Amino acid sequence: MMKAIKILPLLLLFAVASCSSIRVYSDYDKKFDFSQYKTYAYYKNGIDKAEVSDLDKKRILRAIDEVMATKGFTKSETPDMLISINAKSEQNVNVNNFNGGWGWGFGWGWDPFWGGNTMVSTSTDGILTIDLIDAKLKELIWQGEGTGYLTKNVDKKDENVKLFVTEILAQYPPVKK
Numbered sequence: 001m002m003k004a005i006k007i008l009p010l011l012l013l014f015a016v017a018s019c020s021s022i023r024v025y026s027d028y029d030k031k032f033d034f035s036q037y038k039t040y041a042y043y044k045n046g047i048d049k050a051e052v053s054d055l056d057k058k059r060i061l062r063a064i065d066e067v068m069a070t071k072g073f074t075k076s077e078t079p080d081m082l083i084s085i086n087a088k089s090e091q092n093v094n095v096n097n098f099n100g101g102w103g104w105g106f107g108w109g110w111d112p113f114w115g116g117n118t119m120v121s122t123s124t125d126g127i128l129t130i131d132l133i134d135a136k137l138k139e140l141i142w143q144g145e146g147t148g149y150l151t152k153n154v155d156k157k158d159e160n161v162k163l164f165v166t167e168i169l170a171q172y173p174p175v176k177k
Helices: 002-019 044-049 054-070 154-169
Strands: 023-028 039-042 079-099 115-136 137-149
Touching: 002 039, 023 154, 039 044, 044 079, 054 079, 115 154, 137 154
Parallel strands: 039 079
Antiparallel strands: 023 137, 079 115, 115 137
């Protein structure tokens, strides 16, 4: 009984950790020394081109500011790096075919007399890309991308956007091996 009580918090932690449905990917240019970057500004052309509502754009930029501050970066008129974003959505269609009935073999199998059921569902994933650009060279030095479920619930949007940005920027600066 005592072992079960000790394992329960671990299982709860795993269950909470597995709820994060954001898939994150990052890539970077290995020739850059990322410790040299301390300040940032937004790349206006990139931000303006992002195909996302102005409200969501504000949410994303606010979340980036918060995360960058926790990493020790400051906004500057003469930045070391520029930040650009791109956001898009992707519609997913899931088709599941179920055939059931008692047939050949052991257990459930195909039965031509029972027919089948098809279940179709859709979901929308959001894809947020954050680009970090060397301000002097105007070269992309790091890129992070997060893909996950989009909510239309206005009350949850701030939280959802912050989670996306936090998960993506957790990959920066890259750890060189």
